[in-house]
Amino acid sequence: MKHNKILFYVYILILLFLIYQIEGIHLKQEGVILIFSAVLGLLINYVKSYNPTLHKFSVVFGSFLLVLFALVVLETSSPLGYLLFLFPLTLATLGQGIYGGLLVYGLSVLALYFRAAYFGLTLNHLVSSILVLGLASVGLLYYATLHHQMIENNEDWLEKLHVKINEMTLLKEVTSSMQSALDISKLNKIVLTAITAGYGLGFNRALVFLVDGDEVYGEYAIGPSSRAEAYRIWGNVVTRQSNLHEVIDSDDDFDETLLDMVKKIRLSLEMDHHNPIITCVKDKTPRLIHRGDPEQFGPQLSRFNFENYAVVPMISRDRVVGVFLVDNRYNEKPIKDEDLDTLITFSGQSALAFENILLMERVKSLAITDELTTLYNHRYYKESIGHYMKEDIPFTLMVIDVDDFKQFNENYGHAIGDQVLQKVGHTLKKAVGDLGSPFRYGGDEFTIILPRESRETAVIVAKTIQEEILNITLDTATTPLTLSIGVAQFPTDAKCEKELFILADQKLKFAKESGKNTVRWEVPS
Amino acid sequence: MMITGLSFLLFLLAIYKVPLFKRDGAIERNMMPENAEFTIASMPFRVERIVYYVPVPHHTYGKDPHLIDNLTVEYVKKKAFDSHPFAIQVYYQNGQERKMVAEVLSHRFDVPYLDTLYGENLLSKKEYEYLRLYKYNHPSTKDLFKNEVAKKLSTPIYQMK
Numbered sequence: 001m002k003h004n005k006i007l008f009y010v011y012i013l014i015l016l017f018l019i020y021q022i023e024g025i026h027l028k029q030e031g032v033i034l035i036f037s038a039v040l041g042l043l044i045n046y047v048k049s050y051n052p053t054l055h056k057f058s059v060v061f062g063s064f065l066l067v068l069f070a071l072v073v074l075e076t077s078s079p080l081g082y083l084l085f086l087f088p089l090t091l092a093t094l095g096q097g098i099y100g101g102l103l104v105y106g107l108s109v110l111a112l113y114f115r116a117a118y119f120g121l122t123l124n125h126l127v128s129s130i131l132v133l134g135l136a137s138v139g140l141l142y143y144a145t146l147h148h149q150m151i152e153n154n155e156d157w158l159e160k161l162h163v164k165i166n167e168m169t170l171l172k173e174v175t176s177s178m179q180s181a182l183d184i185s186k187l188n189k190i191v192l193t194a195i196t197a198g199y200g201l202g203f204n205r206a207l208v209f210l211v212d213g214d215e216v217y218g219e220y221a222i223g224p225s226s227r228a229e230a231y232r233i234w235g236n237v238v239t240r241q242s243n244l245h246e247v248i249d250s251d252d253d254f255d256e257t258l259l260d261m262v263k264k265i266r267l268s269l270e271m272d273h274h275n276p277i278i279t280c281v282k283d284k285t286p287r288l289i290h291r292g293d294p295e296q297f298g299p300q301l302s303r304f305n306f307e308n309y310a311v312v313p314m315i316s317r318d319r320v321v322g323v324f325l326v327d328n329r330y331n332e333k334p335i336k337d338e339d340l341d342t343l344i345t346f347s348g349q350s351a352l353a354f355e356n357i358l359l360m361e362r363v364k365s366l367a368i369t370d371e372l373t374t375l376y377n378h379r380y381y382k383e384s385i386g387h388y389m390k391e392d393i394p395f396t397l398m399v400i401d402v403d404d405f406k407q408f409n410e411n412y413g414h415a416i417g418d419q420v421l422q423k424v425g426h427t428l429k430k431a432v433g434d435l436g437s438p439f440r441y442g443g444d445e446f447t448i449i450l451p452r453e454s455r456e457t458a459v460i461v462a463k464t465i466q467e468e469i470l471n472i473t474l475d476t477a478t479t480p481l482t483l484s485i486g487v488a489q490f491p492t493d494a495k496c497e498k499e500l501f502i503l504a505d506q507k508l509k510f511a512k513e514s515g516k517n518t519v520r521w522e523v524p525s
Numbered sequence: 526m527m528i529t530g531l532s533f534l535l536f537l538l539a540i541y542k543v544p545l546f547k548r549d550g551a552i553e554r555n556m557m558p559e560n561a562e563f564t565i566a567s568m569p570f571r572v573e574r575i576v577y578y579v580p581v582p583h584h585t586y587g588k589d590p591h592l593i594d595n596l597t598v599e600y601v602k603k604k605a606f607d608s609h610p611f612a613i614q615v616y617y618q619n620g621q622e623r624k625m626v627a628e629v630l631s632h633r634f635d636v637p638y639l640d641t642l643y644g645e646n647l648l649s650k651k652e653y654e655y656l657r658l659y660k661y662n663h664p665s666t667k668d669l670f671k672n673e674v675a676k677k678l679s680t681p682i683y684q685m686k
Contacts, residue, residue, distance in 0.1 A: 012534065016530060031528060033528060034535065038532075041536045045540055063536065066532070070532070084529075087533060095604065095607075151603050155603065158612075159633070161576075162628075162630055166573065166576065169573070
């Protein structure tokens with residue numbers, strides 16, 4: 001590049017030197033052209049700065065004016081003087097293409113005609129000038145057309161290349177993030193952040209649905225509530241964060257209404273055959289819809305007006321794991337086939353990630369769940385109690401035992417014994433609710449941990465459990481089912497796990513000895 | 526003809542090569558809202574639109590202690606007489622070795638703050654497009670671009686997380 005510039009300046013210098021040798025310097029006569037060109041140059045530079053859309057036009061018009069002015073000043077009688085029109089002709093052809101070239105050629109012919117008509121020019125001279133300019137124009141236009149076509153093709157390919165490289169970079173970054181996700185909520189955010197605007201594929205709204213047996217349920221959604229909100233959030237993403245990880249870790253206030261609504265959605269695969277989400281799962285086929293009917297999404301989703309959207313299945317090992325639903329509601333950018341193609345590639349990666357996380361969560365859940373009662377198991381009880389003690393979180397521990405469980409087994413068989421344990425487990429879950437977690441400690445013994453709850457609340461929960469248990473009916477057993485419960489508190493009653501459990505267990509024994517179906521919670525003296 | 530030839534050359538230099546008018550002040554007064562968070566110079570752009578033609582981070586360029594000095598930013602025009610460049614390219618030059626390392630096209634150059642202003646109806650579509658291209662052509666973009674490329678070339682991936 002640098003060598004080319006030097007060569008160019010050397011070439012110009014040689015050219016000027018040769019002209020000087022032939023004609024010398026006529027500053028008096030031609031100085032006015034120099035001033036005129038400087039004024040025109042300044043004006044065009046101003047246009048370039050303040051109104052760039054008029055720049056090309058001003059260049060062509062200005063160069064034509066300059067040539068006219070030069071011809072008038074020089075009053076040239078040289079037959080080659082009119083070749084100066086090649087100057088605007090070249091600029092017009094290179095700047096504006098065929099039409100620019102033709103227009104300037106037309107104007108040059110008019111100027112020649114005007115000169116011939118009013119200032120005298122032989123017909124021979126006029127025709128030969130028009131012909132020379134015409135031939136030069138044809139050559140220039142041919143070159144400009146080829147050049148233009150080549151540039152357009154290159155630009156088109158270059159843009160496609162950039163889009164693909166950007167996508168691959170994003171996919172690489174997202175895949176590495178997905179591999180580090182340990183829970184589904186993190187994965188949701190990674191996947192949808194990568195799909196939506198600000199960072200990644202740039203869709204305005206994205207929803208993810210997962211398939212569970214015969215049902216499809218709403219899992220997560222990202223999307224602003226208004227156009228202004230959308231632009232504000234996308235702006236913040238770039239202003240404040242620099243990479244995907246920071247974007248994922250940020251807490252931008254996306255539309256909670258959309259997320260809340262999506263999380264409530266459960267669709268039956270057997271029911272709604274017109275719903276695009278169901279159709280996508282069943283056909284395993286992505287769809288790009290223009291001017292669709294938002295009502296087809298059902299009453300919960302129809303209020304979000306999905307009209308121009310794409311639905312893409314996440315397929316792993318020939319099984320549909322879930323579905324993406326995306327649109328560009330706020331910037332109204334049309335979703336093209338290429339966008340759908342990218343989304344399909346992305347959905348394949350996401351499907352694997354979702355399948356892995358769901359599998360991992362299932363294995364994790366199995367590892368901490370008691371199969372018979374579906375309560376948490378002994379292992380998770382130990383983990384939980386250890387966690388609360390380590391973090392110094394106060395809690396109340398309840399130790400629960402089924403009264404005369406041995407007799408249930410002996411009198412009615414082990415099947416009824418299992419039924420007792422299942423029903424007790426179900427009752428404990430229901431009674432505790434969000435206050436804490438029930439566990440199967442072992443055999444017919446259960447525990448409940450109520451973090452940050454008082455002894456009084458624990459006693460109320462215990463009484464509720466006992467009342468609920470009395471309502472349980474068993475298939476063949478007629479003996480009423482009752483529970484004895486012992487309550488102890490951390491850190492008030494004991495500071496280590498073993499001591500706390502022994503204390504609660506002692507109270508349980510007192511409850512048994514004092515006639516069963518009793519709660520003992522007294523503070524140790 | 527000597528002076529006429531020089532006049533034509535002067536004309537070409539004046540219209541294409543010499544940036545005579547500094548527009549930042551006028552543009553910020555006339556187009557940007559009064560309480561704008563950014564000036565044209567400080568506005569960030571979407572760096573993930575930059576395409577790298579070498580692996581990032583780069584095991585050789587990234588360890589060069591004079592990396593910033595060895596990076597040069599160049600504007601590329603589609604046609605010689607275009608008023609706006611269509612690509613910004615960053616080259617790494619060390620001795621005889623010269624390699625294009627990164628590029629961003631004007632079509633894919635996004636300034637999210639302008640998106641925000643446009644989204645809030647504080648800019649018209651025409652003003653938005655004008656400012657976007659103006660920012661693309663602005664000297665600050667050169668510096669931001671160069672620093673971003675240097676950062677990507679030299680920062681190990683695990684530190685970016």
